[in-house]
Structures are given as C-alpha cells and as structure tokens.
Amino acid sequence: MSGTSVLHHHCLLFTPPEDQPKTKTPEVDLRLKEQECLSLLKRCKSLEDFKQVHVQVLKWGLFFNPFCAGNLVATCALSNWGSMDYACSIFKQIDEPSAFVFNTLIRGLVKDVNFKEALFLYIEMLESEVKPDNFTYPALLKACSGMQTLEEGMQIHGHAIKLGFEGDLFVQNALINMYGKCKEIELSYTIFEQMDERSVASWSAIIAANASIGLWYECLMLFGDMMSEGCWRPEESTLVSVISACAHLGALDLGRCTHGSLIRNISELNVIVQTSLMDMYLKCGCLEKGLCLFQMTTEKNQLSYSVMISGLAMHGQGKEALRVFSEMLEDGVEPDDVIYVSVLSACSHAGLVDEGMQCFERMRSEHQIAPTVQHYGCLVDLLGRAGMLRKALELIKSMPVEPNDVVWRSLLSACKVHQNLEIGEIAARNLFQLNSQNPGDYIILSNMYAQAQKWDDVAKTRMEMTSKALKQTPGFSLVEVSRKVYKFVSQDKSHRECNNSIYEMIHQMEWQLRFEGYSPDTSQVLVDVDEEEKRERLKAHSQKLAIAFTLINTSQGSPIRIARNLRMCSDCHAYTKYISMIYEREIVVRDRKRFHHFKDGTCSCRDYW
DSSP, X not given: OOHHHHHHHTGGGGSOOTTOOOSOOOHHHHHHXXXXXXXXXXXXXXXXXXXXXXXXXXXXXXXXXHHHHHHHHHHHHHSTTOOHHHXXXXXXXXXXXXXXXXXXXXXXXXXXXXXXXXXXXXXXXXXXXXXXXXXXXXXXXXXXXXXXXXXXXXXXXXXXXXXXXXXXXXXXXXXXXXXXXXXXXXXXXXXXXHOSSOXXXXXXXXXXXXXXXXXXXXXHHHHHHHHHTTOOSOXXXXXXXXXXXXXXXTOHHHHHHHHHHHHHHOSSOOHHXXXXXXXXXXXXXXXXXXXXXXXXXXXXXXHHHHHHHXXXXXXXXXXXXXXXXXXXXXXXXXXXXXXXXXXXHHHHHHTOXXXXXXXXXXXXXXXXXXXXXXXXXHHHHHHHHTTOHXXXXXXXXXXXXXXXXXXXXXXHHHHHHHTOHHHHHHHHHHHHHTTOOOHHHHHHHHHHHHHTTOHHHHHHHHHHHHHXXXXXXXXXXXXXXXXXXXXXXXXXXXXTTTHHHHHHHHHHHHXXXXXXXXXXXXXXXXSSOOXXXXXXXXXXXXXXXXXXXXXXXXXXXXXXXXXXXXXXXXXXXXXXXXXXXHTTOOEEEEOSSOEEEEETTEXXXXXXX
C-alpha cells in the first residue's frame, strides 16, 4: 500500500475526537505516559507497528504533547521502515512544531534524498518564526551537498554565521563536506584550518573533500596527519576514502594497513566496504586477493559484480570475466548498461572479438538494454585492438547514435598501435571537428607522423596544439617503497638524495640486458635526433627509473608494483620483460587502461595490449 493510500485509510487518526481531553494529566502520570510512549516507539519494527502506537497515543490524549508528537515524527521519518508521507501528515497536525520537529523532518527528507523539500521546509521554519539551532544546519548543508548547489550552500552558511553557529563543530564538518562536494576545495580547507578543535568527523570530511575531486595523494597525506594527531579510530567512511586513494595511486602496502585497521575496528564489513577493498586490491595489481574477497562476499550486488568484472578486464582476464558474468546471471542479479561496458571491455583487452559481439547482441535482445555511445566505443576498441580497423570505421559510420570523442579516440589509438596513418588521419580529423581539447589526440597524431618520418606534419600538428594552448600532462610512474609513494618522470633529476645511485643502477641494468639480447627500440623516440641521442632518451623513461629505484630500495625477490598515467611504450614493455627474468622479480605495471604482470621474461598480456 502506498504512503498516500495509507494516509487516506487512516485519515480519522489525525483528527482528535471532539470530546478528547486536552487538559494536562498530573505531572507524574504524564511522565510515565511519555516514557511508555517512547518505549513503544523504540519497539516498532514496521510501519504497521508504528500505526498501532500512533492510535494509542491518540487514545491517551498525548498527541498535543510536544515530547510525544516530536518522537512520533522522528520515529516515522528516520526509521528504515518509515514513511515520509506519513511523517509529513503527522507534522501538519501539530499546531506549533518546535525546532526539534522541524529538524527531524528536514533530516528525514535529506535521508529520503528529497533535498529540495528539505530546503523548502527550512523556509517554512523561518516563516513560522521558529528559531533554527545548531542541529538545523548540518542537515541543510547535507542537502546542498547532495544537489551540489554552491549558491544555496553559501546562503545557508551565511545564516549559520548570523545565528552564531560558525564555530559549532557539527556545522563546520558539514561545511567542509558541502564545499568539497561542490568542488570548492579551498573553501573546505579554509573552514578546516580555522577550527579550534577537530574531531574524527572533521578529518573524514576534509579527506572526503579531496577524494571527491581526485586529489588522492593529498588524501594519504591528510590521513598521515590525522594519525599523527592521535585520531586512532577513523570512521569507516574515512577508511573507504583512503582505500580509494590507495587504489588510484597503487599504494598497496598502505592499502593493506588500512584493511587491517578496518578489521580491528569494525566487527562486520558491509558490502560497500568489501567492494572498496576488492577494488583497491584489483587496482593495485593483486588479482588473487581481489578474487578472494569477491568469493568471501556473501551478499553480492550489481556494484560488486561490476567491480570484479572490470578488474578482471584490467588484468586481461577476459574469459574469467565472462565466467563471473555468467555466475552473476545465475545468481539472479540483473545486469545494467554499466556492467555490459565492463564485459565488453574485458573482451576487448583479451582479444575475444566473437565473444564480445555475442555479448553486445545479448545485451540488446535478451536484456533489452539500448546500446549507448559507451557500448559502441567498446566495440570500436574491440575491433581496433584486433587490427580490424576498416570494420571499426564502418561500425562508427553505421552507429544509430552520434559518435563522440571517446569513440574516435579509440579508433585513433588503435591506428597508432597498428601504424595505419590513413585511417588515423580520418579519426583525428573527426576528433578535431568535435573541438577536442584533449592534447593527447594531437600527440598521438604527431607521433604517427614521426614514425612515418613526416616531420613537416609533425611540426604542423604541434603548432596547432600550441595555438590552442593545449599542454600534455607529462608521463609519470608511481612506485610505493616503505609505505611512501615516489613519482618519476622521464629524464628525472629531482630525487637529489638518490640520483647517482638510480642512474648507476640504470647503467648496470643496461649492461646485463645486452647479454640477454635486448636491443633498444629507438622508433619509440619520436623526435628528430640521431640514434645515440635516442638511446640516451630511452634509458631514462619514467618506468625504467622507477624500476631502478625499487631494485635498490627493496629486498631481493619482492615484487615491484608501478602505476603509470599513460600507455606503456613497446620498448619499456620489452625492457621490463627482460628485467623480470634477470633480477628474478615479479613486476606489475598498471598503465592508463590495464595491468601487465611481468614474470620470468614474459608478460600476462601476451604482447596484446
């Protein structure tokens, strides 16, 4: 029965009978009735239970008692089984609702994701001349966070200041969170730095604010500061933000420590935390641990299946991803368009062209999911990686939806891998017509011209990029040593304390590589310089520097884990295969799209990436 029909069915309950006494009972008897009312409300397990208690309150003549009326609204609005329609109807019967009742209903509306109604109720509160208190503003700011409405959030902030609540801890925490969700991280820091005292929730809010805009390194720095200030029991949400930061930065050791902290401080991990941990291990290259956590999760949902399938896709385990997808269907979990993106990506990374096309058809016919531009982009990537560039181009031309920049970029990237300049120029031309502001598009086309020795076209493409003020983010490699993340860029000289040892190690590695038959692939140096200069440039690619640093600073036999922001070049790929064999190390590299597991001179991608 819907909330409206319940209200219609029980409408008489909200109008006290004419002969119902409105006089106060004796004080002692009133207190007993109030406590009995509260006790009955606490025992409610369903809306039907609550309605029976509501009837009893009316029979006792306590509906006009502020304590009982307030708790009626609170129980109905904030319980998991409650009804906001029913709570609002009770509220409307209260002649002079207090600040507590208004606050409770605002919290209930926010909990019910009815953010606009929460703000309208606040306006009604002000019009009724009911003075807000410090409990009013955290809920309102949470509503502004949910809608990401900065203007309304700043107005609420102004109201809180006028009423003298700017120094209230709960209000300050809500402000940090609101400004963070509205992408105004500097305002979050302003509030945070002005606080006289900081609770665990304060640290959680500023860490979450950084996580919301992808400042993962800052998340870890703040978490370290939090621990140093003696906040030893961080909230679950804080640890989830830290886990996400570890996942994005490939900081496995710190991720393991955070996992341990969760186990020590929380008796039972919910499916959100379990999924976050699974995602962290998968993104840090620990496929087996991610699979183990997935198998241990008793209540798998769409998100947990999506993370697992996506993780297997990143590791190139296409057939295993399809097996998990089949398991999901057998468990009765209905796939959505997001899961199908992960399934098609898994097929693409593993070169499963026929299986990918079959999944695409199954999505349309069996699950009635209309393909989006993301699904077509996956198909273009699938065909392009397999070298079927003409077929990929034909697919784009026949798409029922307008191809976006991601679709054309997938084709352009595939053309670079397979060195097809003709189709690459078509893809680039369409990208530029879409007013692409991605400098990587110009870099790829420029590199293709460089490989074809078309230096005039290289210069022309670079000039066009410069005229649009586009700057490519430099390639870098991250590596974690002793729970600290180190960043390297090509030709890096910034690590003053260990520069000499790193380049000495590079020299030693190059010496041993010669005996194994390694020959530098100078075609990967896409500038017009002589062969000797190209060899020197290749030596100091960021991935090689990260490997050298880790070999120096970690124990023999321990794995090396590297996270990159760009696709690995073929020379670094060949180089790393040899290093894994010579130094007997497992080397796991995560680039922009997938993982490579190097061991004993081979790579898990089987040279298909």
